[in-house]
Amino acid sequence: MSSRLDSLAHDARARGAKILGCAVVAGDPHIEATVEHLGALATHGVDLLEVIVPFSDPAYHGPVIQRACSRARREDVSFEDVIGVCAATRAQHERPVVLTTYFNMLLSSGLAATLDELALAGVDGLALPDVPWTESRNIREQLDRRGMRFVPALAPTSPADRIAEIEAAGCPITVWTGHLGAELVGEGELMASLAKASSRATETCVIGSMQVSDEASARAVASRCGGVLVGSAIAWIIEGRGQDLDARLGAFSSGLRAALDA
DSSP: OOHHHHHHHHHHHTTOOOOEEEETTTTOOOOOHHHHHHHHHTTTTSSSSEEEOOOOOOOTTTTTHHHHHHHHHHOOOHHHHHHHHHHHHHHHOOOOEEEOOOOGGGGGOOOOHHHHHHHTTOOOEEOOOTTTTGOOHHHHHHHTTTEEEEEEEEOTOOOOOOHHHHHHOSSEEEEEOOTTTOOOOHHHHHHHHHHHHHTTTTSEEEOOOOOOOSSSHHHHHHTTTEEEOOOOOHHHHHHHHOHHHHHHHHHHHHHHHHHHOO
């Protein structure tokens, strides 16, 4: 069991609190800065830290994070560098760390060896956008044996019984992405779908990841579920760079925290 992820979800439900998760692309703009950025977020109200492995063709993420991945890859960031970021963050903070990557990145040194490395680095969970839930049993079992958790994703088109399957598998955190491919629907319909998915959950904490860019949008999304996961807005701030970047990240996350606690 990953005590940090399980404890986060359990405590949030018990207190009626909203989880604030923030994501950083490892190596954007360089690997040392990533550790500093994660530290700034961890000390300014963020409950869950997501570390995104830069990938050459990130089909899951939108253009802002794709640009961040491109910047990181120009810095020749390796998978080992990303593991180092996780280890350095774990040495400084007790916030749960979730690593987001594509499955083939886990195979370069052998799946078992890579998962052992991640566990040793203090990674608490793994999100794999290209592994469908129906194909995830093997990786879930391997993660569970190492004290890590699989972090599944939900879409508006996910089957009605998917939450029950996720809860039966013991996943403490589930990310609702709002992704519908090329189909366009209104924000109200997406929000209604998110609220419906979250209402079915009693054991897993559903957090929404859908265009949270400021305090108002964070509050609106979190009112329908167990919290928010913010990615593109963080990458956008880093993309702008400038002076006092960590201070600006801290101020942004503090504002989100205050909005969720209001």
